[in-house]
């Protein structure tokens with residue numbers, strides 16, 4: 001999706017071309033051939049279409065809630081029950097994992113990578129872990145991914161401390177992601193264009209007062225536990241609404257995706273931030289944009305809501321599978337170390353390798369409260385039996401849990 005500022009020319013150009021064509025055709029109409037009549041009729045149709053599109057584009061964004069009959073259809077309820085079941089299972093399985101931090105770290109880093117890919121910020125797992133574990137210089141792409149991860153943790157902390165979000169919290173999250181102070185849009189001119197054709201597909205509200213008014217209506221629905229609609233339907237509605245208000249010059253997609261997970265936590269559908277739609281959206285990106293457009297233009301919600309609900313079902317199932325694989329690997333690793341290096345076996349040591357797939361001597365010193373020498377001996381022993389592999393990055397030595405990295409990479 002291409003976002004352009006101060007460029008409302010896309011549709012105008014089409015309009016002008018059609019008008020000029022009409023004039024030319026009218027001039028030539030003196031010849032009055034059948035062919036000219038046909039062209040005239042065709043141009044007339046194009047002209048009407050242009051005006052209709054313009055009317056859709058100019059349509060004001062409605063406040064929440066949408067009409068009940070538009071968002072509560074039989075199909076939606078059928079899918080809702082499947083999505084709720086998968087999400088409930090995910091919540092249950094996550095609660096059985098003793099080391100929650102390990103889980104959150106693994107899932108959130110993967111999400112930061114997937115979400116940033118929607119904006120074409122491509123990084124590898126390796127680059128990210130290295131950037132987190134060492135002081136090497138970060139590329140701007142890695143930095144953006146790490147900022148996104150930071151924003152998820154900040155949002156989660158805000159919810160833990162206050163239980164809801166204020167407008168200034170959302171502004172803060174966006175600021176962390178984008179690393180600038182532009183804040184809520186105050187200059188008109190932002191339009192959303194189709195990447196390939198350059199066509200303007202949506203014009204969000206332009207006036208700051210209108211944006212603020214819509215945001216306060218959005219927050220009223222975001223922060224209430226019991227809402228007009230079942231929470232997963234409401235999540236889809238809220239996501240649409242936030243993206244359509246498009247309050248910032250940039251980072252609206254990423255901020256909106258963080259709001260999704262925070263909304264699930266507010267509604268106690270999850271305890272920790274481990275469900276994300278980004279990989280699903282990445283795979284079905286053109287459907288995502290098309291369906292947002294269908295709501296914009298025609299107020300038709302069903303397919304869009306089904307898309308989001310299916311995403312929740314699919315990604316919950318994927319995440320359940322991933323959590324199981326991580327947990328199996330953890331247990332397997334514990335068994336191997338207990339058998340082959342019983343003298344150095346400490347549960348916290350093995351858990352550390354799962355909390356920090358790229359580990360360092362300092363981490364062991366801190367976590368186990370041991371001397372550097374002992375920490376280094378532990379890591380070297382684990383390397384000897386193939387649990388980790390060391391790598392030198394600049395002057396630092398890091399120890400990689402390669403099997404875990406493989407599991408994290410899988411979808």
Ligand SMILES: Nc1ncnc2c1ncn2[C@@H]1O[C@H](COP(=O)(O)OP(=O)(O)OP(=O)(O)O)[C@@H](O)[C@H]1O
Nearest residue numbers: 001118119202243244249250251252253254292293
């Ligand atoms: N027709 C539309 N109506 C409403 N919102 C749209 C429409 N098309 C795209 N969007 C939203 O705009 C977002 C992109 O906006 P922006 O570039 O500000 O966010 P980003 O975080 O930088 O990008 P991205 O979401 O691509 O990572 C998309 O993720 C999508 O949610």
Ligand SMILES: [Mg+2]
Nearest residue numbers: 003119250251
């Ligand atoms: Mg962008």
